[in-house]
Amino acid sequence: MPRLSTSLICLTLLMASPALAQDYAWQGFAAADAMNTLHHNLLNRTNEAAQERRDRAAGRRPAARPAAPPPSLPANQLTFRRDPAVTRGVHADLVKRVSGKDANAGRVLSQELVRRDPLTVATPIFRRFGLDTGNVVDATAIYFMGMWGAANNVQNQMSPDQARGARAHVARAVNFAGMGLNTPAARQRYAEGLLYQVILMDMAVEQAQQQKNAAHQRVLADAAHRQMTQAGLDMRKVDLTAAGFVPL
Template sequence: MRRLTLALVGMLVTVLPTDAQDYAWQNFAAQDAMNTLHIQLLRQTIEGSQSPGGSAPTLGASETVTTYSTSRQVSAKAQRQFLDYIKERSGDAAERAVAGIFAQRAPQDMWAELVAEDGLAPGDAVDPMVSYFALNWVIANQQPDAEFSLTGVQRQVRAAMQSDPTFQALDDAGRQEFAEVLMMNFLLQQAVLSDAYVRGDTQMMQELAEAAVARFKSEMGIDLRTLKPTSDGLVASAS
């Protein structure tokens, strides 16, 4: 990963909540898919640690569609619900500020610029999940300068999606929602972490790390601090 976390995202950091460690999935069709995908990702991290040097399990590409076409209507819905989440957490002023930023530049375009050098791009729900998973590993382990290939993580996430019947049931709009909500969460967390890193705010970095660890333990049963980047993705370290 080529230092995903070091680029500030415009003025986002000035308006986003400092406890930026929650999903904003309320009322999305993709909510159930995100919840069940956690279980599949847990299985992938365990299997990867049990078979060092092997490839992450995959299914035929035709068995599960992970790509999506982009609809302005779906993007508008996702952004509106995300802004409602910002308003709920941080107030009217924060919501207006973020809305102004999104009006100037679409969040999916900001995300795409940040992750392009890591080989990630819009149009496939795998890639936003990869960036989100990797960023939270960086946050949890407090390694903002970490550089590692995301190819293994891509295989790992794709295998998890291919094993998840709830994700398989998503239609094109559902896959787009899934991807774009992850992108906006990524931007939120990346902006806060970048600001803390640039300012040398070790307390904020520690708070973000603890929040990431707690959430992944609660929702996925994964301890991000026990994972290590490998050619098979982020897998559990040998005990």
């Protein structure tokens, strides 16, 4: 995920608590349908790669196995214009989830979201990578990029090629037509739920890396890894390349 150049220190401190990180207080935002379809795509590709290796070992020409793409949607059914009322609802849900684990952290988060919205800060940064936070495909790609980076404790900034690869992979693998994102408000709630989750995680990982706090880096990486594996996607078994998420 593109590292945030503007640090929001109070927000990153929310993830300094091992209890919050281990329980991943905002995991309810996870887009299970998107994760399941991407996981299915990666599993199929892993099986196909294994079959290709067997075919080559036996001297057979690997068979072409084109994947059936999910139904496509017109661009105007994938985007939304940000509605402050919807954002306030997403904020309230996030604060409630965090407060359930740590009341003080919830109060700090509530204050910081009012003072300085991390998604507003991050949006122009993502835009430089060709990713639009007002698009559900791009938001999903940002989420998967960030969780891959967190689960693997990646320290380098994501490249534009990786961003394009993640975006293209999500676009061809995820069935957005079947996710009930039929209104701008539904699309916004879905996208912003993912974006806030991964922005906060990314900032916490970045801070732990800057402080060279290896123990906290492990806690955060394991939290991200557990969140994704519980949804059926092991980010430690894939690499992120210009071709998308590629099984190792």
